[in-house]
Amino acid sequence: MGDYILLAVGAILVNNILLIQYLGNCPFLGTSKSMDNATGMAMAVVFVLALAGIVTWIMEAVFLKPLGLEYIRTIVFIVVIAALVQFVEIFMKKSMPALYAGLGIFLPLITTNCAVMGVCLINIKEEYNFLEMLVSSLAYPAGFGLALILFAGLRERIIIGRVPGPLQDVSIALVTAGFMSLSFLGFKGMI
Amino acid sequence: MIEALLLMMGLGAVAGTLLGIASKVFYVWEDPRIALVADCLAGANCGGCGYTGCGACAAAIVAGEADVGACIVGGAAAAAKVAAVLGLEAGAAEPLTSENTCTGGFRAPEKFSYMGVNDCRAAYLLYAGAKDCDVGCLGFGSCVKACVFDALKIGPDGYPVVDEEKCVGCGACEKACPKGIMQVRKPSDRILHMNLVTDRLAPCRQTCPAEVNIPKYINHIKRGEYDKAWLTVMERNPLPLSTGRVCPHPCEDACRRALADDPVSINQLKRFCSDWVMNHGTSLKIPVAPDTGYRVAIVGGGPSGLSAAFYLRRLGHKVKIFEWLPKLGGMIYYGIPQYRLPKEILYKDIDRILGLGGIEVKTGVKFGVDFDLESLVGGGFDAVLMTIGAMNHASARIPDEDKVKGVVPATVFLRRQGLGNPYPVGKKVAVIGGGNVAMDCLRSSVRLGADKVYCLYRREVKDMPANKVEIEACHHEGIEFVTLCTPTRFITDDEGNLTGIEYLKNELGEPDASGRRSPVPIKDSETVIPIDNFILAIGQTTNSAFADEEGTAVSRLETSRGSIVNDTDTHQTAIPYVFTSGDCAGPPGLLVAAVGAGRRAARGIHKYLMGEDMAFPPTRLRVDSRRMKGHIPGTIFDSIEGIQRKGRIEQPELEPGSYERQHTYAEVDLTVTEENALKEANRCMRCCLTCYNKDTS
Numbered sequence: 017m018g019d020y021i022l023l024a025v026g027a028i029l030v031n032n033i034l035l036i037q038y039l040g041n042c043p044f045l046g047t048s049k050s051m052d053n054a055t056g057m058a059m060a061v062v063f064v065l066a067l068a069g070i071v072t073w074i075m076e077a078v079f080l081k082p083l084g085l086e087y088i089r090t091i092v093f094i095v096v097i098a099a100l101v102q103f104v105e106i107f108m109k110k111s112m113p114a115l116y117a118g119l120g121i122f123l124p125l126i127t128t129n130c131a132v133m134g135v136c137l138i139n140i141k142e143e144y145n146f147l148e149m150l151v152s153s154l155a156y157p158a159g160f161g162l163a164l165i166l167f168a169g170l171r172e173r174i175i176i177g178r179v180p181g182p183l184q185d186v187s188i189a190l191v192t193a194g195f196m197s198l199s200f201l202g203f204k205g206m207i
Numbered sequence: 208m209i210e211a212l213l214l215m216m217g218l219g220a221v222a223g224t225l226l227g228i229a230s231k232v233f234y235v236w237e238d239p240r241i242a243l244v245a246d247c248l249a250g251a252n253c254g255g256c257g258y259t260g261c262g263a264c265a266a267a268i269v270a271g272e273a274d275v276g277a278c279i280v281g282g283a284a285a286a287a288k289v290a291a292v293l294g295l296e297a298g299a300a301e302p303l304t305s306e307n308t309c310t311g312g313f314r315a316p317e318k319f320s321y322m323g324v325n326d327c328r329a330a331y332l333l334y335a336g337a338k339d340c341d342v343g344c345l346g347f348g349s350c351v352k353a354c355v356f357d358a359l360k361i362g363p364d365g366y367p368v369v370d371e372e373k374c375v376g377c378g379a380c381e382k383a384c385p386k387g388i389m390q391v392r393k394p395s396d397r398i399l400h401m402n403l404v405t406d407r408l409a410p411c412r413q414t415c416p417a418e419v420n421i422p423k424y425i426n427h428i429k430r431g432e433y434d435k436a437w438l439t440v441m442e443r444n445p446l447p448l449s450t451g452r453v454c455p456h457p458c459e460d461a462c463r464r465a466l467a468d469d470p471v472s473i474n475q476l477k478r479f480c481s482d483w484v485m486n487h488g489t490s491l492k493i494p495v496a497p498d499t500g501y502r503v504a505i506v507g508g509g510p511s512g513l514s515a516a517f518y519l520r521r522l523g524h525k526v527k528i529f530e531w532l533p534k535l536g537g538m539i540y541y542g543i544p545q546y547r548l549p550k551e552i553l554y555k556d557i558d559r560i561l562g563l564g565g566i567e568v569k570t571g572v573k574f575g576v577d578f579d580l581e582s583l584v585g586g587g588f589d590a591v592l593m594t595i596g597a598m599n600h601a602s603a604r605i606p607d608e609d610k611v612k613g614v615v616p617a618t619v620f621l622r623r624q625g626l627g628n629p630y631p632v633g634k635k636v637a638v639i640g641g642g643n644v645a646m647d648c649l650r651s652s653v654r655l656g657a658d659k660v661y662c663l664y665r666r667e668v669k670d671m672p673a674n675k676v677e678i679e680a681c682h683h684e685g686i687e688f689v690t691l692c693t694p695t696r697f698i699t700d701d702e703g704n705l706t707g708i709e710y711l712k713n714e715l716g717e718p719d720a721s722g723r724r725s726p727v728p729i730k731d732s733e734t735v736i737p738i739d740n741f742i743l744a745i746g747q748t749t750n751s752a753f754a755d756e757e758g759t760a761v762s763r764l765e766t767s768r769g770s771i772v773n774d775t776d777t778h779q780t781a782i783p784y785v786f787t788s789g790d791c792a793g794p795p796g797l798l799v800a801a802v803g804a805g806r807r808a809a810r811g812i813h814k815y816l817m818g819e820d821m822a823f824p825p826t827r828l829r830v831d832s833r834r835m836k837g838h839i840p841g842t843i844f845d846s847i848e849g850i851q852r853k854g855r856i857e858q859p860e861l862e863p864g865s866y867e868r869q870h871t872y873a874e875v876d877l878t879v880t881e882e883n884a885l886k887e888a889n890r891c892m893r894c895c896l897t898c899y900n901k902d903t904s
Contacts, residue, residue, distance in 0.1 A: 049257050083210050092218060099222030103229050110233035176332060178324050 020151050026207050027155035033131050034163040035193070035200040040131030044164060045189055049175075054168035057126075058161025062154065064126055065135055067104065068097045069153025072136040073146065093136055101126070131160055167196060240292060241265045247288035249280035269293070274379040276355035283355050290375040302393070302494065303376025305358070305369050308407050309344040309388045310422065312365025315898045326352075331385035340897055342407055344388050353383035394494045395522050397442055399810050402828040404839050409894040411473060413839060414461040414832045416796075417450075417803035419443040421458055421473055422893045428480055429888040434488045436480040441493060444802050445517035446510060446556045448485060449539055451478025452548050452876065454799050455643070455674040457832040461843070463894050467850035471891045472879075475858065479884040485555050495563055496523035501816045504529065504588040506574045509537020510798050511789025512594035514805025515812070517560045522813045526566045527588070531573040533626075537596050538790070539798055541625035542618070542644065544651045545872035550625075552874075575753035580760040580785065590784045590812045593771060594805070597790040598622075601746035603639055603694065608743065611697045613705030617648050617744035629655055633739025637661040637708055639694060640744035641671035646678065648742045649686050654872060660686045661736060665693055665713055665726040676858065680875065683863035689736070691715075693728045698735065707737045749791040761785075770794070777811035777821040778804070786812055800832075842896050849901030853890055856883045 033039050040061075047057040072093050080086055105123045108116040126132055135156045139149045170192055179188050245265035256277040258264040267273035268289060275293065276286040321330055321337040327349035330336050336345045344366040351359045351367060358373035359380055367380070367389065380389040388407075392400075402408060402418050411421045420439055427436035440447045454474050462470030484491060501524045505512045508530035516526045534540050535557050539548060561568065572578060574595060583591050600616035608614055615630055617640070623630045629651075636652040638645050641664040652660045662681065664671060667690050671678060681688075691713040698707035711733060713726035748769040756762055763782050765772040771780060771787045778786045788808035789801040814821040830837040859877040867873045879887070892899040 046257065053257065079214060083214070085211050085214060088211050088215065091215065095215075095218050095222060099218075099226060102226055106226070106229045106233045109235050176329070178329065181325055184324075184326075 020148070022207060023148060023151050024155040024158075027152055028159035028162060029200070029203045030206055032159045032163055032200050032203075033134065033156050034160055035197040037134065038197075039134040040126075040129055040160060041193075043126065043129065043131075044167065044193070045186060048164055048168040048171050048189070051165070051168045051172060054164045055161075058157070058164050060123055061126055061129075061131065061160050062157040064097075064101055064104075064123065064129075065132055065153050065157040066150075067100060068132055068136055069139055069149055071096055071100055073139055073144075073149045076140050089137075089140070090133075093133060097132060097136070131156075163196065163200075167193065170196075237266075238269055240269045243292045244268050244289050247281070247285050247292060248278045249285060251280050274382065275375065275377040276379055283357070286355050286377065287375070290377060303378075303391055304371060305374050305376060305378075305380055305389055305391045307344070307367045307369060307388060308390055309342070309366055309386075310364070310407075310893055310895050311338065311340055311343040311898050312346055312362070314364070314900060315340055315343045328383070328385050336386070340895075342386060342388070342405065342896070343898070345386065349383040349385070350380035350389045353379040355379065393496070394442070395496045398518050398521055398806065399813065401807070401810070401823060402830075403824060403826045404828045405826050406828070407895050408828070408839065408842075409896075410461040410463055410838060410842055411458040411471075411894075413828060413830050413842065414835070415443075415458045415803075416800040416832050417444045417806070419458075419477075422891065422895075424480065425471070425473070425476055425888050425891040426893055428476055428884060429891070431885075433480045433483040434491055436476075437484040437488070438491065438493075440477055440481065443806065444799070445514055445560050446539075446553075446798070446802055447477055447481035448552050448556045449510075449548055450474070450799050450802065451481050452552070452874075453539070453543055455797060457797075457799075457835075460832075460835060461838070463844060463847060463899060464850070464890060464892055466844060466847045468852045469855040472855045472858075472887050475856070475879050476884055476887055479879050479881075482878045483881075485552075493521065493563060495521050495565070498525070498565075499523040499816070501525070501589045502527070502587055503590045503592060503812055503816075504583045504586075505592045505594060507531075507537060507594035507596055507789070507791070508535035508568065508570070509594055509596045509789060509801065510539055511596075511801040511805040511808070512537070512592065513557060513560055514802040515592050515594065515788060515809045516566050516805075517563065518806045518809035519812060520563045520565050522809065524813070524816065528566065528568045529572050529574065529578065530568065530570045532622075533570055535568060535570070537594075538598075541622040542647065544621065544624060544647050544654075546650065546654065546875050547647070549872075549874050575761070579753070580782075584760075584784075589816055590786065592778075592808055592812060593780075593785060593787040593791060594789045594801075594808075595749065595751075595791045597747035597749045597769075597795045599748045599750045599769070600743055601748055603743050603745055605694050605697060607697060610703070611699055611705050611741075612703050613739060614697065614741045614743070617644050617742050618747060620648055620742050621651070624651060624655075631655075632657050635659045635661075635736075635738045636740045636742065637663055637689075637736060637738045638742040638744050639663045640746075641666070641668075641673055642744065642746075643673045643677055644747075645742075645744035646673045646681055648744050649681055650677075650684060652740075652742070653684050653686065653869060657740075661738070662686055662688045663692050663694060663708075663710065664688065664690050666715070666723060667691065670723050676876075680860075684869065691726060692734075693726065694741075695733070697741070705739060705741060707735050708741055709733055709735045747790070747795050751791070774811075776807070776823045776827070777814070778808040779811055779815065779821065783815070786815075839896060847899070850892070855890065856887045 034044050043057055047053040075096055080089055101123055139152055144152055171189060174188055245261050248261045250261055256264045256279060258267055264277055268275060268277060275289040278285045316339040317337045318339050319337050323329055325347045327345040327347045330345050330347055338345060346365045348361045351361060356373050356375055358370045359367050362368035376391050378391045381391045409422045424436040424439040444450055451474060456474040458473050459470040464471050503519050503524050503526050505516050505526060505528045508528045512528060516528055519526050536553050540553060598618055600618050620630045632652055632655045634657060636657040638648045649660055649662050668688055692710040693713055694708050694710045696709040697705055698709060700706050711728040713728055715724035716727040719725040751766045751769050751771055753761055754764045754766050765781050770793055771791050773780045773787045773792050778788050780787055786808050788804035811821055856879060861868045861875045
């Protein structure tokens with residue numbers, strides 16, 4: 017049990033996918049302008065990563081490893097994740113319109129998002145078993161959501177602050193992201 | 208190697224099949240424009256627009272939540288393509304354009320010195336900006352930054368200027384402006400807009416009963432853009448040639464420049480640009496909204512009916528005008544004589560209105576005789592506008608005024624003149640009344656060959672409601688004013704022909720409701736003037752006798768002293784689909800008021816037909832242009848500074864005493880020259896609520 021908690025804390029804080037591993041920066045900047053968008057995006061990433069983690073882990077265990085095809089892992093994962101997310105989106109749009117309205121519109125954006133891809137590859141690289149993979153696939157997006165929501169809160173205030181002309185909008189956002197990253201580096205050594 | 212290929216092919220086949228089936232099984236209809244718009248975007252799914260992916264962004268653009276320039280990666284090229292897709296869908300007939308409504312800029316005084324970020328939204332956070340004016344432009348150009356088409360720039364005066372060639376009406380500037388100064392509107396939105404207390408309105412524009420944007424069109428004239436000036440006028444007044452000639456211009460009474468020297472000669476400028484367009488710009492296109500499928504019947508082709516027809520047509524409704532006389536124009540055709548408003552000029556205005564297409568005209572049919580409400584509804588009309596005018600005359604309460612030969616009401620006298628069959632007058636003519644109709648009768652009598660023409664009025668000349676210029680013109684034409692008199696008796700010969708009028712002299716007593724002292728006849732002061740004809744010009748009433756008949760649909764109309772009762776905002780009557788405006792809806796008034804009422808009625812009918820809320824917003828501006836009351840607080844000044852004294856231009860007119868002036872119906876007042884018009888336009892200070900251009904040169 018302790019191992020799993022350690023794994024989760026490590027994935028959320030110490031190895032934060034956004035601020036330490038620098039994966040998934042497009043939605044980090046794109047959807048952090050308002051708290052609503054950021055929350056929706058965080059939920060979508062959790063949802064997609066949980067699914068993608070399971071499917072890619074099974075792909076790896078059932079096809080790639082037994083057949084010795086690890087060298088095409090990246091391509092296979094891209095196709096699998098993309099097809100999966102597209103399918104889920106189409107399915108949700110028809111069957112769960114309420115959930116789709118809250119979450120679904122964020123799905124296409126992260127179809128082949130580097131954060132999603134990255135976590136799936138980490139799961140394989142670290143040779144997690146199924147349970148560990150599940151914890152990792154939930155904890156990494158939780159860290160993603162944490163960083164994104166914190167960042168959206170900051171940006172909502174920055175928009176109305178006194179920002180010098182050349183630094184407005186995305187520039188100041190990047191500077192802010194840098195400071196956040198520095199502060200997250202402080203978790204290094206916790207584990 | 209083979210395994211890898213097989214695996215990939217298998218994966219591809221499985222995924223493709225699954226998605227193909229899913230898209231059929233779980234098909235959901237969506238607006239086809241979303242796909243078209245999505246094709247125009249960058250397709251990077253980067254999220255830079257703030258939406259989650261290009262599909263979501265396209266959906267937001269089509270829904271109107273995002274502007275067409277939302278795609279940052281695609282930039283201006285993508286925005287232009289999106290605008291083209293949406294523009295084609297929206298109907299090119301109704302172009303959306305952005306307009307800056309503040310003309311303050313550098314001239315507007317500031318409350319404090321702002322040293323913060325050069326951004327309007329940031330500046331607005333601090334006490335709503337540094338400008339003294341609550342609704343004034345802050346001038347940091349947030350709108351300019353928001354525009355991806357390079358269609359906006361901060362002009363030399365410190366407020367944004369729109370390049371109409373480049374503007375696609377995307378709405379980005381409107382969203383960026385914290386003060387609501389940039390307004391992206393369709394022509395029909397502008398037609399439906401009524402002056403509000405929250406608008407940026409110069410005193411003249413607040414006062415004009417038709418709400419014409421006066422500073423804007425004068426500024427166009429100043430820049431030599433006479434066609435644009437005319438189009439600006441046409442947004443509020445479809446009869447500019449006619450009003451340019453006969454309007455008593457209450458706007459000029461409110462002109463701020465009058466505090467320094469003389470008011471700007473606004474009406475002459477309107478006449479100048481309209482005449483210029485009449486002579487040069489016949490190909491100017493007036494935008495018309497796509498057809499709505501509704502049909503509106505207008506009963507009466509007078510100025511209010513014509514104005515309503517014009518605006519209803521521009522809002523996309525089909526219109527049919529029913530007129531009982533042979534020609535359209537109502538009182539301005541049959542009431543105003545040729546020497547003030549030549550018929551062919553009036554018809555240029557009317558032809559322009561009918562030239563919109565989609566307006567049918569049927570003349571020679573009378574309401575209540577040839578057709579009624581039942582037949583209009585049966586004929587497929589969705590709403591009816593009654594603009595039947597005030598064609599009956601009011602009584603002067605002189606015994607036998609209906610019987611004595613030689614006594615004629617002004618309405619009949621002027622109408623016969625308009626029909627080309629003038630009422631024969633003798634050598635001596637008297638007219639009772641002091642309004643513009645009386646002046647028309649007086650000056651027409653001179654032209655019909657009378658040697659001696661008297662104007663009888665119960666008060667003094669200064670109390671007359673007629674335009675000052677008209678009274679002056681009467682003096683020039685040798686008309687004698689007999690003031691402070693009350694006619695009591697007609698003197699006739701044995702055959703009942705009029706030979707004279709006996710009157711009592713008046714003295715002035717206590718002021719009445721209108722603020723003027725009321726006349727009191729003096730006993731035993733009888734005086735007789737020998738006359739051959741007597742014209743009654745003391746007011747008109749509406750002939751609404753058809754509403755008294757029992758059992759007809761129209762009997763549900765309420766009338767008050769002949770006028771048809773309506774809601775003065777929406778112009779709706781007691782019958783929901785019947786509206787009324789102009790002289791028949793209240794005390795008869797000015798041409799420009801009838802024109803303004805026509806547009807309000809068009810708005811009411813449009814809102815009724817489209818099922819929208821008809822009531823005016825509570826911020827509606829209500830100005831009484833006669834008593835000069837109700838202006839936006841703080842906009843009427845006691846004095847102004849920084850103005851060089853320059854008198855206004857003269858009204859050019861036919862030489863008083865000349866043959867043309869006394870004996871023909873040639874137009875008396877002439878159009879100003881281009882040189883003088885430019886000179887006068889440069890006198891305009893382009894006022895807004897509180898600031899104005901100082902030291903115009």
